[in-house]
Amino acid sequence: MAARTLFDKLWDAHLVKPQTAATPAVLYIDLHLIHEVTSPQAFAELRTRGLPVRCPERTLATLDHSTPTTPFDDLGQPVYASEEAAAQVGELEKNCAQFGIRLNGWSSEHRGIVHVIGPELGATQPGMTIVCGDSHTSTHGAFGALAFGIGTTEVGHVLATQCLLQQKPKTLAIHVDGALPAGSSAKDLVLHIIGQIGVNGGTGHVIEYRGSAIQALSMEQRMTVCNMAIEAGARAGLIAPDETTYAYLRNKPYAPQGEDWDKAVAYWNTLASDADARYDREVRVDASRVAPTVTYGTHPGMVVALHAPVPTPASLQERRALDYMKVEAGKSLIGMSVDVVFIGSCTNSRLSDLRDAADVLRGRTLDARVRMLVVPGSLAIKREAESEGLDQVFRAAGAEWREPGCSMCIAMNGDLAKPGQLVVSTSNRNFEGRQGPGARTVLASPAVAAASAVAGCIADPQSLLQEQAA
Amino acid sequence: MKPVTHLRSHTAVLAHENIDTDRIIPARFLTTTERAGLGRYAFNDWRYNADGSANAAFELNKPAARGCEILVAGRNFGCGSSREHAPWALLDFGLRAVLSSEIADIFRNNALKNGLLAVVLSESEHRYLLAHPGIELAIDVAAQTIELPDGGRFSFQLDAFAKHCLLTGVDQLGFLLSQAPQIEHFERLRQEAA
Numbered sequence: 001m002a003a004r005t006l007f008d009k010l011w012d013a014h015l016v017k018p019q020t021a022a023t024p025a026v027l028y029i030d031l032h033l034i035h036e037v038t039s040p041q042a043f044a045e046l047r048t049r050g051l052p053v054r055c056p057e058r059t060l061a062t063l064d065h066s067t068p069t070t071p072f073d074d075l076g077q078p079v080y081a082s083e084e085a086a087a088q089v090g091e092l093e094k095n096c097a098q099f100g101i102r103l104n105g106w107s108s109e110h111r112g113i114v115h116v117i118g119p120e121l122g123a124t125q126p127g128m129t130i131v132c133g134d135s136h137t138s139t140h141g142a143f144g145a146l147a148f149g150i151g152t153t154e155v156g157h158v159l160a161t162q163c164l165l166q167q168k169p170k171t172l173a174i175h176v177d178g179a180l181p182a183g184s185s186a187k188d189l190v191l192h193i194i195g196q197i198g199v200n201g202g203t204g205h206v207i208e209y210r211g212s213a214i215q216a217l218s219m220e221q222r223m224t225v226c227n228m229a230i231e232a233g234a235r236a237g238l239i240a241p242d243e244t245t246y247a248y249l250r251n252k253p254y255a256p257q258g259e260d261w262d263k264a265v266a267y268w269n270t271l272a273s274d275a276d277a278r279y280d281r282e283v284r285v286d287a288s289r290v291a292p293t294v295t296y297g298t299h300p301g302m303v304v305a306l307h308a309p310v311p312t313p314a315s316l317q318e319r320r321a322l323d324y325m326k327v328e329a330g331k332s333l334i335g336m337s338v339d340v341v342f343i344g345s346c347t348n349s350r351l352s353d354l355r356d357a358a359d360v361l362r363g364r365t366l367d368a369r370v371r372m373l374v375v376p377g378s379l380a381i382k383r384e385a386e387s388e389g390l391d392q393v394f395r396a397a398g399a400e401w402r403e404p405g406c407s408m409c410i411a412m413n414g415d416l417a418k419p420g421q422l423v424v425s426t427s428n429r430n431f432e433g434r435q436g437p438g439a440r441t442v443l444a445s446p447a448v449a450a451a452s453a454v455a456g457c458i459a460d461p462q463s464l465l466q467e468q469a470a
Numbered sequence: 471m472k473p474v475t476h477l478r479s480h481t482a483v484l485a486h487e488n489i490d491t492d493r494i495i496p497a498r499f500l501t502t503t504e505r506a507g508l509g510r511y512a513f514n515d516w517r518y519n520a521d522g523s524a525n526a527a528f529e530l531n532k533p534a535a536r537g538c539e540i541l542v543a544g545r546n547f548g549c550g551s552s553r554e555h556a557p558w559a560l561l562d563f564g565l566r567a568v569l570s571s572e573i574a575d576i577f578r579n580n581a582l583k584n585g586l587l588a589v590v591l592s593e594s595e596h597r598y599l600l601a602h603p604g605i606e607l608a609i610d611v612a613a614q615t616i617e618l619p620d621g622g623r624f625s626f627q628l629d630a631f632a633k634h635c636l637l638t639g640v641d642q643l644g645f646l647l648s649q650a651p652q653i654e655h656f657e658r659l660r661q662e663a664a
Binding site: 016017021022023024026028037038040041044045049051054065066082084085087088091133134135137149150151152153154156157160161162163165167169199200203204233235299315317320410411412416419429431432433434437438 | 486487488490492493496497498500501502503504505515520544545546549550551552553554572574575576579580583584629630631634642643645646647649650652653656657
């Protein structure tokens, strides 16, 4: 057989029927993640047609997008931002009960952001196909699973048939060699990559991240890198599974156990791209040149190193973005006044992210002008962080320690910034109005976000961290 | 889905590149459990001023855009989220086709499944349409062509199955359901291998 890439192997292993001139491929889906926002119309379609869910056991539901992150009320009930949000959650609860789907709902210890709990439970495994009505499904590619976002019509297709109709995408290898400098994180790396290939650089492609710098990343860091593959327009991001992957997954609740585990690892070890496999495109990135990086414009491809000057706008479009952001070309973002800091989202809400932010904040307080929200990605992460005392660090600094959810990343649950406010955010999208109408977003790593909260303006965490160490 | 065979309309132009799904429909309107009636939120934060009045400077609010069914948009239209609410909102708003030099994968896929023609043109064709707002175009789905007022013609790519579904109004779930024997066979083979 010809040499194959990781993507080719995943694709071939799930082909129910190959692509023909007249019809797309029929691809089998191993795990279908659902949440309250993009599923109700799909369930309605099933009802209209009188169809059951084909594989409820391959479907996993959670509540995350429109759910409040504030504490429950005196009666132990969530306090929704609107009746519509409450009704949407009620709809998912009803649908899961009626169709026999596991729901990590309000009473579940496993509740959290869909792309955080899948890996955390070991439901996400190498070799799988994973879909969700959410573009950041690319996160799960960190495990060597083919994982991508789909629309609601396709959510219905998967519920009804456990399959999707797909045109085979192209492959893009991103080789990342060299070592990330101390002080640069996985977030900085992926922002740097998107800046290099462009906000549409991955359109039509599945990215495979490869090379020594990728192998050196932890699973949480790999998830951050794959999470933002979609921000370069890619269908999915992939990283070949290895010992780091297996060490993370071993003994997770849904991971294979005992003999099944050994068998699974033997299979997972066959998934990496063959040495002489060919990609449609290849790009090289030197990790040693990745500085702490932030966005300065209104899409995730408009990035700049923290201390570097914002580039001169090359188009009317970029001019407009700078005007919206109130950013000046030729000057770095350091010192730009900050109103809100958000630590959270499926990009950066895991324990290591919270530790990075807490390391900067420990023993310090927020600047008086800054409001800071820290929103753990799941209830499990919240509990772990509390057992380490991280919540005390955040609270003592003056930050709000919240319940898990998507929160201010998508700003549809009541957590949002006011018009004109500048948010330094560890999330994934800096589109105009993404975090509230008129809000301005600077995407950054947890450490940069935390340092900016202390300074009241965009700041480098290095001096704060050195003081901590001294 | 109703069949989509021909479309004739003047164009409206939104030349901005990278018009993302949050621009097309902001997330705060996604708490709905319906797919109907989302047109009122299409381009919400562009269409309306903060006080709720119409933004007269927005292209689609201008009298010339009234009744327009074809949107010519800047490169990389529909980037961002997987929300199908984006094509639902555009269709309910009255659009039937979006033309650009590049359209984000998930948006394009969602659009075609709902009968919103998402058509990718070459850079030069795209430049021409951006520079000539308001001209009348005739789109022929079967022929995969766009006819210009001067008789010129652009052709475009469309995968055979999406085209079949558009022309006949057949939806894809019907086809997938008809694959049940193959799906069962696949599941059986895997179980045996395990």
